[in-house]
Amino acid sequence: xxxxxxxxxxxxxxxxxxxxxxxxxxxxxxxxxxxxxxxxxxxxxxxxxxxxxxxxxxxxxxxxxxxxxxxxxxxxxxxxxxxxxxxxxxxxxxxxxxxxxxxxxxxxxxxxxxxxxxxxxxxxxxxxxxxxxxxxxxxxxxxxxxxxxxxxxxxxxxxxxxxxxxxxxxxxxxxxxxxxxxxxxxxxxxxxxxxxxxxxxxxxxxxxxxxxxxxxxxxxxxxxxxxxxxxxxxxxxxxxxxxxxxxxxxxxxxxxxxxxxxxxxxxxxxxxxxxxxxxxxxxxxxxxxxxxxxxxxxxxxxxxxxxxxxxxxxxxxxxxxxxxxxxxxxxxxxxxxxxxxxxxxxxxxxxxxxxxxxxxxxxxxxxxxxxxxxxxxxxxxxxxxx
Amino acid sequence: xxxxxxxxxxxxxxxxxxxxxxxxxxxxxxxxxxxxxxxxxxxxxxxxxxxxxxxxxxxxxxxxxxxxxxxxxxxxxxxxxxxxxxxxxxxxxxxxxxxxxxxxxxxxxxxxxxxxxxxxxxxxxxxxxxxxxxxxxxxxxxxxxxxxxxxxxxxxxxxxxxxxxxxxxxxxxxxxxxxxxxxxxxxxxxxxxxxxxxxxxxxxxxxxxxxxxxxxxxxxxxxxxxxxxxxxxxxxxxxxxxxxxxxxxxxxxxxxxxxxxxxxxxxxxxxxxxxxxxxxxxxxxxxxxxxxxxxxxxxxxxxxxxxxxxxxxxxxxxxxxxxxxxxxxxxxxxxxxxxxxxxxxxxxxxxxxxxxxxxxxxxxxxxxxxxxxxx
Numbered sequence: 001x002x003x004x005x006x007x008x009x010x011x012x013x014x015x016x017x018x019x020x021x022x023x024x025x026x027x028x029x030x031x032x033x034x035x036x037x038x039x040x041x042x043x044x045x046x047x048x049x050x051x052x053x054x055x056x057x058x059x060x061x062x063x064x065x066x067x068x069x070x071x072x073x074x075x076x077x078x079x080x081x082x083x084x085x086x087x088x089x090x091x092x093x094x095x096x097x098x099x100x101x102x103x104x105x106x107x108x109x110x111x112x113x114x115x116x117x118x119x120x121x122x123x124x125x126x127x128x129x130x131x132x133x134x135x136x137x138x139x140x141x142x143x144x145x146x147x148x149x150x151x152x153x154x155x156x157x158x159x160x161x162x163x164x165x166x167x168x169x170x171x172x173x174x175x176x177x178x179x180x181x182x183x184x185x186x187x188x189x190x191x192x193x194x195x196x197x198x199x200x201x202x203x204x205x206x207x208x209x210x211x212x213x214x215x216x217x218x219x220x221x222x223x224x225x226x227x228x229x230x231x232x233x234x235x236x237x238x239x240x241x242x243x244x245x246x247x248x249x250x251x252x253x254x255x256x257x258x259x260x261x262x263x264x265x266x267x268x269x270x271x272x273x274x275x276x277x278x279x280x281x282x283x284x285x286x287x288x289x290x291x292x293x294x295x296x297x298x299x300x301x302x303x304x305x306x307x308x309x310x311x312x313x314x315x316x317x318x319x320x321x322x323x324x325x326x327x328x329x330x331x332x333x334x335x336x337x338x339x340x341x342x343x344x345x346x347x348x349x350x351x352x353x354x355x356x357x358x359x360x361x362x363x364x365x366x367x368x369x370x371x372x373x374x375x376x377x378x379x380x381x382x383x384x385x386x
Numbered sequence: 387x388x389x390x391x392x393x394x395x396x397x398x399x400x401x402x403x404x405x406x407x408x409x410x411x412x413x414x415x416x417x418x419x420x421x422x423x424x425x426x427x428x429x430x431x432x433x434x435x436x437x438x439x440x441x442x443x444x445x446x447x448x449x450x451x452x453x454x455x456x457x458x459x460x461x462x463x464x465x466x467x468x469x470x471x472x473x474x475x476x477x478x479x480x481x482x483x484x485x486x487x488x489x490x491x492x493x494x495x496x497x498x499x500x501x502x503x504x505x506x507x508x509x510x511x512x513x514x515x516x517x518x519x520x521x522x523x524x525x526x527x528x529x530x531x532x533x534x535x536x537x538x539x540x541x542x543x544x545x546x547x548x549x550x551x552x553x554x555x556x557x558x559x560x561x562x563x564x565x566x567x568x569x570x571x572x573x574x575x576x577x578x579x580x581x582x583x584x585x586x587x588x589x590x591x592x593x594x595x596x597x598x599x600x601x602x603x604x605x606x607x608x609x610x611x612x613x614x615x616x617x618x619x620x621x622x623x624x625x626x627x628x629x630x631x632x633x634x635x636x637x638x639x640x641x642x643x644x645x646x647x648x649x650x651x652x653x654x655x656x657x658x659x660x661x662x663x664x665x666x667x668x669x670x671x672x673x674x675x676x677x678x679x680x681x682x683x684x685x686x687x688x689x690x691x692x693x694x695x696x697x698x699x700x701x702x703x704x705x706x707x708x709x710x711x712x713x714x715x716x717x718x719x720x721x722x723x724x725x726x727x728x729x730x731x732x733x734x735x736x737x738x739x740x741x742x743x744x745x746x747x748x749x750x751x752x753x754x755x756x757x758x759x760x761x
Binding site for chain 2: 027030031032033035036040079082084085086088089091092093096097099100101103104107108208209211212214215216218219222223250253254255256258259260261262263265266269273279280281284285
């Protein structure tokens with residue numbers, strides 16, 4: 001590995017960490033789309049900043065672009081407050097218009113601006129190591145490494161300083177306000193950090209990857225845990241893993257680094273989305289199927305309890321009268337037999353003692369609808385899953 | 387170039403005519419379908435779908451190796467639909483919220499699309515140049531066959547809209563009720579979503595991935611301000627969309643270095659701004675005017691009721707009082723006094739005022755009933 005390669009991976013990892021922290025809170029606060037809006041609408045800020053400074057890495061440019069980000073948030077909230085359109089429409093209106101202004105500004109001044117819309121949206125991480133920061137003539141490393149490093153340090157500092165406030169205002173804004181933390185300050189603080197991170201990272205990885213790095217690791221982590229600290233740690237790990245593996249994927253395919261990092265994030269999310277232990281799609285579908293069977297079983301047992309006449313308790317009756325398919329009636333019968341709820345004697349089904357007990361408990365719960373009965377039932381239902 | 391000359395050019399110049407027609411039709415169809423997206427609170431779906439279409443374009447190119455725009459659009463349509471249904475899957479099967487699902491699919495699909503595009507660029511295939519026009523759109527690349535395709539889709543969309551109008555409408559406003567009436571909500575839902583995706587995909591070539599969502603939203607959001615009827619809203623949105631296309635094309639054609647897509651979006655944005663401010667029933671301007679009027683009305687009533695309380699203490703209600711005693715009363719101005727005089731509630735005689743019997747009657751009933759001759 002050459003030193004340029006190490007530097008690229010280092011920058012990508014730092015960006016991933018810097019994005020994962022505000023991203024986690026954005027996802028939890030249901031504001032993920034705001035990050036997308038910010039990433040687009042900083043364009044006019046960058047262009048105007050570039051006119052003034054003529055340097056893509058100048059702090060003034062980052063400052064101006066971050067202000068555009070805040071303006072976006074304020075505008076969206078203002079339009080939303082007028083009640084003329086819904087919040088999502090407000091977001092969808094503001095950022096394309098600001099983005100269009102940026103594109104037109106670039107196009108009108110194409111001769112003086114060495115700035116490309118592609119570059120802003122997509123970035124080019126591969127060139128990042130060539131832009132060195134010289135302090136008193138000494139090469140101290142790539143500029144973007146320093147910029148993103150500074151942003152990351154500030155983000156981590158703010159996270160540790162205001163972790164409690166962030167946590168409480170995210171999960172219970174009303175409580176936070178009544179305890180004396182201003183939700184508005186925390187809200188705009190978070191927006192500022194997101195905007196600064198987006199601006200700081202766009203040069204290296206492009207605005208779209210920033211959105212991906214903010215939302216995807218946090219969403220993936222959210223499927224695996226409900227603990228905020230753990231979610232933050234998972235999100236950071238996923239981000240860094242994708243950054244480094246994405247770099248090597250790009251190296252191998254000879255394609256855009258930002259694109260391959262996003263692709264790795266996508267694959268990671270797909271895996272977790274399908275296979276997460278409790279909240280993955282497969283787990284959810286399995287649980288839904290189990291619940292369906294359990295409900296069927298309960299209906300079946302109650303039916304048996306209510307009918308003493310033999311023709312109502314014949315095995316074939318399941319298909320005819322309760323309108324179940326063959327497969328389903330077979331699973332239900334087997335499940336009931338396995339748990340010794342019923343006995344089948346010459347195709348006539350009858351309840352055992354255990355089955356009777358169970359149905360009376362179930363009836364009891366259905367009639368009283370008391371919570372204390374649920375706990376008990378949960379244990380019983382758990383039996384069937386085994 | 388003056389306007390008449392430009393209009394003449396629109397009818398004679400092939401390129402300009404194609405682009406103007408294309409953007410107008412595109413604006414109309416996205417405006418129509420955008421109305422449904424806005425009312426269903428799926429405004430950002432457009433943004434997500436347009437980004438999600440990118441890998442489809444790239445894969446279609448990788449498979450066929452040709453740059454036939456119909457096949458590329460087919461790829462975009464498939465990939466956009468996959469993105470849409472994945473978003474639904476995430477929302478319904480996990481606890482992730484809709485904004486996270488949208489942002490996730492948007493950025494992940496777009497990133498994957500970029501990976502494919504850069505991968506294609508490295509391939510030794512001379513055909514690949516120009517695929518990136520789908521990113522930001524290039525109206526100038528529109529040809530007559532594209533316009534035909536757009537017209538056909540718009541016609542189909544109109545037909546379906548008219549055919550399923552009642553179903554769309556009822557699903558929009560009361561989904562549960564629709565289900566109880568026995569309509570197949572899933573089918574209607576998929577139908578309208580498919581058409582929204584189709585309209586977005588059509589616009590990719592003209593305005594590009596990034597700005598497509600504004601094409602969908604802006605005409606609809608503007609139309610929403612003028613009416614409460616769905617039919618009128620869809621119609622207005624189509625008109626706004628079409629005019630954004632025509633004006634946007636005209637402005638960008640008359641200037642150098644001005645790409646059409648962003649200009650159309652900004653024109654549509656101007657429509658929205660005007661609608662937000664000047665719409666008679668919902669607009670900010672008239673809302674503010676009504677607000678000020680109500681405040682004045684209230685002040686007038688306050689002054690009248692204050693006078694009433696003074697007059698009450700005298701046997702003769704028309705007993706004159708000095709104007710001076712009103713001075714300490716908040717809400718009193720010379721203007722309000724004049725207004726009361728004009729309404730014949732109060733008589734002024736030099737520096738004295740007195741309530742008329744009409745004024746007394748109005749004041750005593752002020753908080754009991756709605757007077758009809760309010761300001």
